[in-house]
Amino acid sequence: MNSLNRVVIFGATSAIAEHTARQLVQNGASVYCIGRNTDKLNRIIADLKVRAGSDQTIDGVSADLSDINQHLRLIEQASEALGGLDAALIAHGTLPDQKACEADVELTLQEIQTNALSVVSLLSLLANQFEAQGKGVIAAISSVAGDRGRQSNYVYGSAKGMVSLFMQGLRNRLAKKGVSVVTIKPGFVDSPMTADFDKSGPLWAQPDVIAKGIVNAMQKGKGEVYLPWFWWGIMQIIKHIPEAIFKRLSL
């Protein structure tokens, strides 16, 4: 089992990240939270402090994670505050307006910056630090959307696909170095990101359920995890539809 005593969370204001932080703190972890929305971040830190014991450190700072130049400093700050790092969770993301992106290449590149490049930057910096210390867990929330490009959300999907593939390579690099690289692939989650979606049907999950799966995967050092588990089966089918048929579908 991996130790999750000192954890930095990027995108800590996300609903999934907030529930993950709660579960980590409940298990006795110290947590450093990094999020963009200062008010929301402060509320989350205050709530975690109430849940934590006197021997746990709960701290954090607000930052726009699209600004890659800040990443090294943020990791150093987190490490300093917690007295070292056992694990990192990268959770920030946006759900782009696909139609707006199609009409605006700048917007497309901005979305790719947030959902892929900023994640790649954090993964790279964390990988080097954890490799040097010979242990650690690096987890990032990708998505089932990254498994196959679809007309309705291929800007988001391709960014998540890059994260998944980058992590696959990183996992391969760090497997023998004592570092776990954990790719989280949720399906539909009831969170602010999907506030405008119709949530009827059995495929929707609550953030606390996803959080439980994330903590479990990080502890066990799993590779790729579909959450809930049944998305593995759904994506096997979607990935294996022949392209000649797939391109005619309205997915």
Ligand SMILES: NC(=O)c1ccc[n+]([C@@H]2O[C@H](COP(=O)([O-])OP(=O)(O)OC[C@H]3O[C@@H](n4cnc5c(N)ncnc54)[C@H](OP(=O)(O)O)[C@@H]3O)[C@@H](O)[C@H]2O)c1
């Ligand atoms: N909800 C789903 O159905 C679903 C499915 C698969 C994967 N995911 C992934 O799960 C992760 C968490 O999403 P969620 O469902 O918990 O939705 P959420 O509550 O909307 O969380 C997304 C978070 O990302 C933050 N963020 C966006 N851009 C940022 C930036 N440049 N710098 C710092 N923070 C930034 C947002 O901060 P602000 O509050 O400042 O905007 C927000 O707190 C995301 O990576 C998402 O892509 C979600």
